Amino acid sequence: MSGMAATDTLSKSALSLKVIIPKLEAVAIPLFAVIFGFAVFSLFLIVIGKSPSDFFSLVYKAGFSTGFSWQNTLSRAAPLLLAALCVALPAKLGLVVIGGEGAIALGGLTAGALGPHLSSLPYPVSLPILFIASAMVGGAWIGTVGLLRIKRGVNETIASLLMAYIAIALMNHFIESVFRDPASLNKPSTLPFAEAMRIGDMPIGISVHWGLFAGIIACILSWILIEKTTLGFAARIAGSNIRAAQVQGLPVGKLVIGFTALGGAFAGIAGFYEVAAVHGSANASLIAGYGYTGILIAFLARHNALAIIPVTILLAGFEASSGLIQRRMDLPDATILVFEGMVFVAILLSETLYGRFKIFSTNYWSKIS
Amino acid sequence: MTEKKLSRRTFLANSALAAGATALATAGMTGFASAAGLTVGFIYVGPKDDFGYNQSHAEGAAAVKEMAGVTVIEEENVPETVDVQNTMESMINFDGAKLLFPTSFGYFSPHIQEVAPKHEDVRFQHAGGLWNSETDPKNVGSYFGYISMGQYLNGIVAGHASKSKKIGFVAAKPIPQVLQNINTFLLGARQVDPTITCQVIFTGEWSLAVKEAEATNALIDQGCDVITCHVDGPKVVVETAAGRGAYVCGYHANQSPLAPEQYLTGAEWNWAAIYTSMVKTVQDGGTIDNFVRGGLAEGFIKMSPLGPSVSDAARAQFETVKAEIMKGGFAAYKGPLKDNNGNVILNEGESFVETDVALESMNYLVEGVIGSIG
Numbered sequence: 001m002s003g004m005a006a007t008d009t010l011s012k013s014a015l016s017l018k019v020i021i022p023k024l025e026a027v028a029i030p031l032f033a034v035i036f037g038f039a040v041f042s043l044f045l046i047v048i049g050k051s052p053s054d055f056f057s058l059v060y061k062a063g064f065s066t067g068f069s070w071q072n073t074l075s076r077a078a079p080l081l082l083a084a085l086c087v088a089l090p091a092k093l094g095l096v097v098i099g100g101e102g103a104i105a106l107g108g109l110t111a112g113a114l115g116p117h118l119s120s121l122p123y124p125v126s127l128p129i130l131f132i133a134s135a136m137v138g139g140a141w142i143g144t145v146g147l148l149r150i151k152r153g154v155n156e157t158i159a160s161l162l163m164a165y166i167a168i169a170l171m172n173h174f175i176e177s178v179f180r181d182p183a184s185l186n187k188p189s190t191l192p193f194a195e196a197m198r199i200g201d202m203p204i205g206i207s208v209h210w211g212l213f214a215g216i217i218a219c220i221l222s223w224i225l226i227e228k229t230t231l232g233f234a235a236r237i238a239g240s241n242i243r244a245a246q247v248q249g250l251p252v253g254k255l256v257i258g259f260t261a262l263g264g265a266f267a268g269i270a271g272f273y274e275v276a277a278v279h280g281s282a283n284a285s286l287i288a289g290y291g292y293t294g295i296l297i298a299f300l301a302r303h304n305a306l307a308i309i310p311v312t313i314l315l316a317g318f319e320a321s322s323g324l325i326q327r328r329m330d331l332p333d334a335t336i337l338v339f340e341g342m343v344f345v346a347i348l349l350s351e352t353l354y355g356r357f358k359i360f361s362t363n364y365w366s367k368i369s
Numbered sequence: 370m371t372e373k374k375l376s377r378r379t380f381l382a383n384s385a386l387a388a389g390a391t392a393l394a395t396a397g398m399t400g401f402a403s404a405a406g407l408t409v410g411f412i413y414v415g416p417k418d419d420f421g422y423n424q425s426h427a428e429g430a431a432a433v434k435e436m437a438g439v440t441v442i443e444e445e446n447v448p449e450t451v452d453v454q455n456t457m458e459s460m461i462n463f464d465g466a467k468l469l470f471p472t473s474f475g476y477f478s479p480h481i482q483e484v485a486p487k488h489e490d491v492r493f494q495h496a497g498g499l500w501n502s503e504t505d506p507k508n509v510g511s512y513f514g515y516i517s518m519g520q521y522l523n524g525i526v527a528g529h530a531s532k533s534k535k536i537g538f539v540a541a542k543p544i545p546q547v548l549q550n551i552n553t554f555l556l557g558a559r560q561v562d563p564t565i566t567c568q569v570i571f572t573g574e575w576s577l578a579v580k581e582a583e584a585t586n587a588l589i590d591q592g593c594d595v596i597t598c599h600v601d602g603p604k605v606v607v608e609t610a611a612g613r614g615a616y617v618c619g620y621h622a623n624q625s626p627l628a629p630e631q632y633l634t635g636a637e638w639n640w641a642a643i644y645t646s647m648v649k650t651v652q653d654g655g656t657i658d659n660f661v662r663g664g665l666a667e668g669f670i671k672m673s674p675l676g677p678s679v680s681d682a683a684r685a686q687f688e689t690v691k692a693e694i695m696k697g698g699f700a701a702y703k704g705p706l707k708d709n710n711g712n713v714i715l716n717e718g719e720s721f722v723e724t725d726v727a728l729e730s731m732n733y734l735v736e737g738v739i740g741s742i743g
Contacts, residue, residue, distance in 0.1 A: 280479050323455075326445070
C-alpha cells in the first residue's frame, strides 16, 4: 500500500515537473545571463583594484534598500516603461524602431505648448486632452516610420533614428520661437503650467508621480493586446513570417502602422508626464536619453511587455546607484553604463542557448515519468 | 564538449552568486564614514574635466576639499531631470550633506524649487542668479558673475592679435548670457580697431562636439583669425582653432594647456575663491546671502595669464582696462550704439554698466557682429 502511494506521488510530481520546468527556461536563461554579466563585471572591477562586493552592496543600498532608494529607482522608471514599449510593440512585427526619443520630445512639446492655454478648464478635462494630444502626436510620428516602411520600403531603424534628430530639432526650434515663454531668458521654455494642472505624486508614501502607474498599465494592456487578442496573434504571425501572413490575407500594412503608432503614442505619453509631472513646461531638458534606454530595456525583456516592468525597475535601480558609486568608490559615472552594457551583451549572447539544454525539454521529463 | 562548457559556466555563475551573497551580507556595513564636520555636495551637468563650465566648478570643489573639517562629495553627468532631484536627496539622505552646490543653470526650476522645501536644514546654492525673494525657498541661494567683462578683455587682446580684422565666436544658444559675451567680445576688440567685425555661429546645443568643430572650421574658412566661444566645454573649439593656426581666447576655465602657443588669454570663473568663502560662512554658523553677484572686482571671475603670443601693446591696453574694471561699475556698452539691424540701442551719452539689469534680457547683436539670432 505504502509503496503504491509513493509511486503515485512520484508520478504526480514528475508530471508537474514536466509542465513547470520547460517553462522555467524563459526565466533561467536570462537569469543566468544576468549573473554571468555580473561576474564579468566583477572581474573588471577586480582588475582595476575595486571591490565587487562594495559595488553590489552600493547598488542594493542606493537602488533598493530604503524608501528613498525605491523613490530614486521608481521615479526614474516611469518614462522608461513607456519608452521601452515604443521598441517592444513594433518588435512584435519584426521591426527595430530606435527613435522613441523623438516621440518623447514631440509629445512633451505638445503638452508644453497646449497646456498653458487650457488652464481655464478644470484639470480633469484639460489633462486628458493633453494626454490624448501628446499620444496622438507621438503616435503619428512613429506611425509615419511604419508607413514609410510599408509604402516605400524605407528601413525603419534608420528612419526612426533620423526622425528622432528632426523631432528634437523641431522641439528646440518651437521652444525657442513661437512657444517660448518670454520670461524664460536663459533657458528657453514654454509657458509654465498652472499649479492646479501639475500632476502630483501617487499616494504610496514616496515621491513618485503618476507616470509610473500609467507605464505599468500600458505594459499590462500591451501584453493583453499581444498575447490575448486576435490582433496580437496576427501581429505575431506577421512578425515571424511576413510572407505567410500576407498569403493568409492578414492586413500586414495596417498592423505595422497600427503597432508603430501605438508604440509612438506611449512614447508621446512619456513626454506628457515629463512635462506635466516633472518639469512644468517643455524645454531642452526633455532630451534625457529615455528613448535610448528604452531600447536596452525592450531587448533585455525580449520584447515581452510584462517583462519590461521588472527589467525597467532593475535598470532604474542600477542608474539610481550611479551617484553613490561615483561618490563612495571614486569611479567615473560611466561605470554603470559599462555594467549595463556587459549585462546587455550577456543577455544577447544567451539567446543562442534556448533549446540547448535537455533539462528544459518536455521530452526529457516525459521519459523520466 | 557541451557538458564541459556547461560546467565552466555553472562555475562562473556560482562564483558570481557567492559574490552577490557576500555583497548583500555586507550591505549594511558599508555606511559612509563621514568625518565630523560639514559635508558639501557638488553636482555637475557634464564631465568635471571638460576644460569648461563643469571643470570651473570642480576646481572650486577641489579648493573646498583642502579646507579643514569639510567632506566634499561630487557627482558628474547629472541630467536636468528628476535625476538631479534624486541626486540631491541621495546626497542628503545617504551622505548627510548640509550644503549643496547644484551647478547647472537648468537645475533650479523646478528641481531645486521642488527639493529644497523638503529639507529646510540643508542649504542649496545655485549658480545662475534666479532666486526670487517672494516665491523661492529661504534655504536656497543664488549667485553669478559678470563674466562678459572677461570677454571684453578677451576682445582687447584679440583685437591686437587679429591681422584679418575678423574675429570669430562659436556660441551655443542665442540667450541673453551668450549674446552679452558675443557683444562684449566685439566691443573690446573695437577698442583696438573700430573696423573689426565678429562672425558668430550658433550650434544650438550646450555640448555638441561635432558642430563646435564644424563651426570653428567654418569661421576660420571665412577669414577669422582669433576664435573664442561660449559652449559648456571649449576644448574642441580651442584645439580645432589652434590646429588651424588661429589664435584662441578661452572661456569658463583655463584652456592654455590645450594650445600653449596660440592661447592669448581667457575669461575664467573663479569659483575657488567664492566657494571657499561660502563654505567658511556656513562653518562659522553664518548665513550666506540669498542673492550674490560679482565681477572681476569682487573675485567672481579672473583672467587666464596672458600667453606668449600677446604683444606688448596688447598687454599694456589689457592691463589698463582691467584696472578700470577692477574699480567696479565699468560700462562696456556706451552710446551711440546700434544693433546689427540698425536699431538704436544707446544714444550718445547713455551707457549700460556691468550690473545694469537691462543687459540681462539682451536680445540683439551689436553692430559689427555678423550673424543673426532669429
